[in-house]
Amino acid sequence: MTRNSYSMVESHAVLELADVARHYGDVKAVDGVSLSVQPGEVFTLLGPSGCGKTTTLRCVAGLETPSAGRIRINGETVSSVDRHRFVPPERRNIGMVFQSYAIWPHMSVFDNVAFPLQLRGLSKNAIYDRVERVLDLVGLEGLGDRGATELSGGQQQRVALARALVYEPRLLLLDEPLSNLDAKLREHMRTELRALQRRLQITVLFVTHDQAEAMVMSDRIAVMRAGRIEQMGSPTALYERPATPFVRDFLGRVVTLEIIARDARATVAGEPGVELDLPPESIPSAGRLVFACRPEDIRIAPPAAPGANQLCASVESVTYLGDRIEYTVRTAGGRQLTVLGPKHDPYHPGTPVSLCVDTRQATVWSP
Numbered sequence: 001m002t003r004n005s006y007s008m009v010e011s012h013a014v015l016e017l018a019d020v021a022r023h024y025g026d027v028k029a030v031d032g033v034s035l036s037v038q039p040g041e042v043f044t045l046l047g048p049s050g051c052g053k054t055t056t057l058r059c060v061a062g063l064e065t066p067s068a069g070r071i072r073i074n075g076e077t078v079s080s081v082d083r084h085r086f087v088p089p090e091r092r093n094i095g096m097v098f099q100s101y102a103i104w105p106h107m108s109v110f111d112n113v114a115f116p117l118q119l120r121g122l123s124k125n126a127i128y129d130r131v132e133r134v135l136d137l138v139g140l141e142g143l144g145d146r147g148a149t150e151l152s153g154g155q156q157q158r159v160a161l162a163r164a165l166v167y168e169p170r171l172l173l174l175d176e177p178l179s180n181l182d183a184k185l186r187e188h189m190r191t192e193l194r195a196l197q198r199r200l201q202i203t204v205l206f207v208t209h210d211q212a213e214a215m216v217m218s219d220r221i222a223v224m225r226a227g228r229i230e231q232m233g234s235p236t237a238l239y240e241r242p243a244t245p246f247v248r249d250f251l252g253r254v255v256t257l258e259i260i261a262r263d264a265r266a267t268v269a270g271e272p273g274v275e276l277d278l279p280p281e282s283i284p285s286a287g288r289l290v291f292a293c294r295p296e297d298i299r300i301a302p303p304a305a306p307g308a309n310q311l312c313a314s315v316e317s318v319t320y321l322g323d324r325i326e327y328t329v330r331t332a333g334g335r336q337l338t339v340l341g342p343k344h345d346p347y348h349p350g351t352p353v354s355l356c357v358d359t360r361q362a363t364v365w366s367p
């Protein structure tokens, strides 16, 4: 019974990877990746350069032959090393957009987008209808006659997206599709791409090394390191409950304090009088541990005596970030920490302050 319902859920996945590996000689570019992507989901591979994101995507597309493992799309095995099965890319019905979006410069916008349909032998009328519809969808209505290179970077990226969407692929692969755009446009396109994906209910395997982009774009994220998935989960779960220091550091900045724990409380090494309440499920053992929280979990406040969840410090430097202020502070025990504060009524360098720690989202590690 359980087994049946499990396999039913499995068979609904748009994409399934089971122990996929791709080795180049001694280099384990992808080293045993398993994941499944559900219909309408944006699933993101996030990790530093060289961790195997592009190679994984190329295996899914059929542009690489895996050294091991199995890949299924809509329940069909498209690649299996054990079964010597390999479906070529053009028969996988996948749309792809890469960082270098490679639109054809000598062709018009219309012809760029129409090309995949011409390859598939659709009639002229059907091609016209579908191209016009997808140009509307990506916000390029009326620009079909333009030369592709007469467009801005953002518009060229939309042409690439339209070309990938025009034949209604069952899965869209996006490999750092926004990284060639300038910062402002990149943020705008993130939101736009996410809205379009939601409207079309299209299933996406997304690749990026940018954690902020991953947070905005994804339903689920797999953090990759050296060819393997280190942790998989929703953006909030990864940010708030990272399973390893690598995931924690990759997803954003952290403040760490060495602590000595007993039960649900801890003293902070070298900070007399300071006690921290620990989230009960976070304590791996008593004794010397590392306490980690996000800078935004620490509030900078007027000076007060050290106490529960409160450290004494003084401001060393102040950086205006526009919407917030970043402070470098030195605690009474000599630690340098970076914390954030509101942009109004800033504290000046040399001012004594207290640091109020919201410990509810903290994680605790063995050193």
Ligand SMILES: Nc1ncnc2c1ncn2[C@@H]1O[C@H](COP(=O)(O)OP(=O)(O)O)[C@@H](O)[C@H]1O
Pocket: 024, 027, 028, 029, 030, 047, 048, 049, 050, 051, 052, 053, 054, 055, 056
């Ligand atoms: N064709 C290849 N031959 C040899 N090594 C490769 C090849 N393609 C990728 N690699 C290596 O595999 C690792 C993963 O690369 P890649 O998948 O491009 O990483 P990412 O996209 O995460 O930056 C890197 O160490 C890279 O140098």
Ligand SMILES: [Mg+2]
Pocket: 053, 054, 055
């Ligand atoms: Mg890459």
